[in-house]
Amino acid sequence: MMSQDKTILVVGTYDTKDDELNYLCGRIVDQGGRVLTMDVSVLGDPSTPTDYSKHAVAEEGGSSIQAAIDSGDENTAMQIMAYGASLLASRLHTEGKVDGVIILGGTMGTDLALDVCQALPLGVPKYVVSTVSFSQLLPPERLAADIQMILWAGGLYGLNSVCKSSLSQAAGAVLGAARAVEKSSGDKPLIGMTSFGKTILRYMVSLKPALEDRGFEVAVFHATGMGGRAFESLAAEGRFACVMDFATQEIGNHLMGGLSAGVDRLTNAGQTATPQMVAPACYDLVDMVGWKDLPERMSHKPAHDHNRLLKSVVLDADERREVARAHAEKLATAKGATAFLMPKGGCNEWDRPGADLHDQDGLTAFVSEIEAALPDNVEYIPLECHINDPEFTAKVLQVLDRWVSDGTIKT
Incomplete structure (x- = not known):
């Protein structure tokens, strides 16, 4: 025995x-x-x-x-x-x-x-x-x-x-x-990052090795409801040295009846004063259960069948403004350093100019609402690029290096 x-x-x-x-x-x-x-x-x-x-x-x-x-x-x-x-x-x-x-x-x-x-x-x-x-x-x-x-x-x-x-x-x-179970060693400062698969978001491909070269461990969470819950639970425990919450779609999901990660999404890093960079990847989409019929109020909207499990519905301009305000309200409660990076060229691969789900008016509506609603405790960083462009990754690393240098991030 x-x-x-x-x-x-x-x-x-x-x-x-x-x-x-x-x-x-x-x-x-x-x-x-x-x-x-x-x-x-x-x-x-x-x-x-x-x-x-x-x-x-x-x-x-x-x-x-x-x-x-x-x-x-x-x-x-x-x-x-x-x-x-x-x-x-x-x-x-x-x-x-x-x-x-x-x-x-x-x-x-x-x-x-x-x-x-x-x-x-x-x-x-x-x-x-x-x-x-x-x-x-x-x-x-x-x-x-x-x-x-x-x-x-x-x-x-x-x-x-x-x-x-x-x-x-x-x-x-x-x-x-x-x-x-292999318990966390804690010998390296941990960065929590949210994302989706490489077909729609690619920043983690270049960011992860660059962050590891700087001595960080990186955990990437799939922000489809349960992944966001795992991310938030660790943020609530203060487990992260820094948060790179770049896929905040679950906020819109919660508002619109999609795959929610809970009402506390985008709040726990702020409550523990964890330095956080935020970007709104896929803010324009709401993920729904693919094998169920869409609710009547969403049945007329453009949608992308990602697979048999998951369907992404495109939000209109007014709904995007509502999602922007929800971001701002949650970030207003943050007690630590907070930066909001806004890629004005688009926030997922499906919304690039010429792509099936591109909606320039909707993107403009979100950007204008974010710029009006973000509170003073949030550093706003507008970017003339797409979230999957190298310029986005470069700016993230620039902010990180600044926060490490001035002691905002403890290493």
């Missing part, structure tokens, strides 16, 4: 899913792992005491099991438990007592599980075994950026050979992840 080297926090309602949770714990231990158990039940009790009782969970959140019972509402009661479980899981990780978490549940347990996973930092293995995994019931904004989900097939009530297949895979997955 392998040495018992990693500890997994196993969370669930041990009053109703005692057999299933104990089976899951057993599979982790059989593989050489350790477990800590957390009961998030309200009414019943487990067959044997857990490491963290339902009373401890409720009290961690400043409440009690009696208060949950007295609420007379299962939703309210479970939110009491979700709050306590999130705080407790976070504390246990901070204290170095757990290396990963796995949570079991139906809709009630999954609702709680989403809160617990969001409370843990990016890079901590977090697995949810749920009867509603991958369901449209789960809003993207509640999914932790690196959450892993496994469908709990045949697991609504009691153990059987079908659900054991899911549970045993989940046990191996979370323990394997805890053993295999």
Whole structure:
């Protein structure tokens, strides 16, 4: 047997899913792992005491099991438990007592599980075994950026050979992840950059090696909703020495009902006073689910079918002005150095003159609104080039070198 080297926090309602949770714990231990158990039940009790009782969970959140019972509402009661479980899981990780978490549940347990996973930092293995995994019931904004989900097939009530297949895979997955995860060394200052694929944006191709030559590590995030959430979660933790947020399309996505990265997009670097350069790549597009019909209000707009998963809809001039104002409002809250680079020649490969989605009037509308709306705390840098031109990259590096030289960026 392998040495018992990693500890997994196993969370669930041990009053109703005692057999299933104990089976899951057993599979982790059989593989050489350790477990800590957390009961998030309200009414019943487990067959044997857990490491963290339902009373401890409720009290961690400043409440009690009696208060949950007295609420007379299962939703309210479970939110009491979700709050306590999130705080407790976070504390246990901070204290170095757990290396990963796995949570079991139906809709009630999954609702709680989403809160617990969001409370843990990016890079901590977090697995949810749920009867509603991958369901449209789960809003993207509640999914932790690196959450892993496994469908709990045949697991609504009691153990059987079908659900054991899911549970045993989940046990191996979370323990394997805890053993295999490579933690950030932190030996180089980290730059967080947002972008899309090279067919539409290319600045990262030249910027990444130039930044690495300057001694930085570079992480590029795919800004299609979940990528933006991962980027923002790290920015909120203050993990970046500098932010190059050049693909801010998720702001328009959130406003127009597309692939949102959450209401806090373009705010967390500012709140942690992280130096940030911002450019509006693909501001003119809203990404929608490709296999769904477009909403009626967008059905008449020009669109680009990127693939069977993703469709990009072109915004009109008024909508672009609204997106520009949203950029300005978010950047107004920044506490650190902030520069907005505006490539007046276009902000993605599809909107170059002569390209299918080019709209000069729309671009002009966005630029004029940005220039009117940007607050005084933002350095405005207009550029007579396209975002994919070498001049854009050169200006980014010029600003970076200035910020390094004057101590704005700590290296």
